[in-house]
Amino acid sequence: MSLARLLAVALLSTTANADVQFIDSPSQSSTIVPLSEAELAQAWQLTTEEWARYRQLMQGPLGIYSPNLDPLSALGIEAGSLDERQRYAAMQVQAEAARVEKLVAYQRAYDNAWAQQFPGQLRVNLSGSPAASPLSIERLAVFVSDECQRCERTIQQLQTTHTAFDLYLVGSQQDDNRIRQWAQRAGVDRDKVRDRRITLNHDNGRWQSLDIAGELPAVLHQVDGQWLRQ
DSSP states (O other): OOHHHHHHHHHHHHHHHHHHHHHHOGGGGOOOOOOOHHHHHHHTTOOHHHHHHHHHHHTSHHHHHOTTOOHHHHHHHTOSSHHHHHHHHHHHHHHHHHHHHHHHHHHHHHHHHHHHHSTTSOOBOOTTSOSSOTTOTTOEEEEEETTOSSHHHHHHHHHHTTOOEEEEEETOTTOHHHHHHHHHHHTOOHHHHHTTSEEEEEOTTHHHHHTOOSOSOEEEEEETTEEEEO
């Protein structure tokens, strides 16, 4: 057999073996099957007709202005009657309550794990979790920054009033140590952080999204669903 023929046979053999290995690879058998439209509708407790209407709405102006709008909000906003709007609102309250309950439960597990692994360190609130229980309507939101000279005094004064609040460090860059160091400089009470009367949070762009005029510190309270300076 010529050298060229031997090389050709070797190449074909190598290619065939490679094909067999590729087919037999475990990674090829693990595929994610997307949910059907009916399953997506069921996940939101909607009929297939309601889900189709949601899809249609998101292809129009509503989807342009609010591309990440959830189905219940979209259907409620574009409801054809007061009864329909109230029904979607009630469904959304139930869905949001269930979502927050899961987040709070995980936050508790996170807090317990933190206390066991890092006893004595100030705990930073888990990103994405609610800063506090949604039932705590009297809580304040306080936005501060490293460059703010008056922020530390504001935090110290708030603590004397025994008011519960959620502290957000603007420009924290997701650095937990940066928040802890700032809180220690400001004299944040460790016991209040442990009891969640005060929570330490990364701003994550919240301050900018609120579009509230004025400089930091900003002490905000909620009125009819809107955050206003106190």
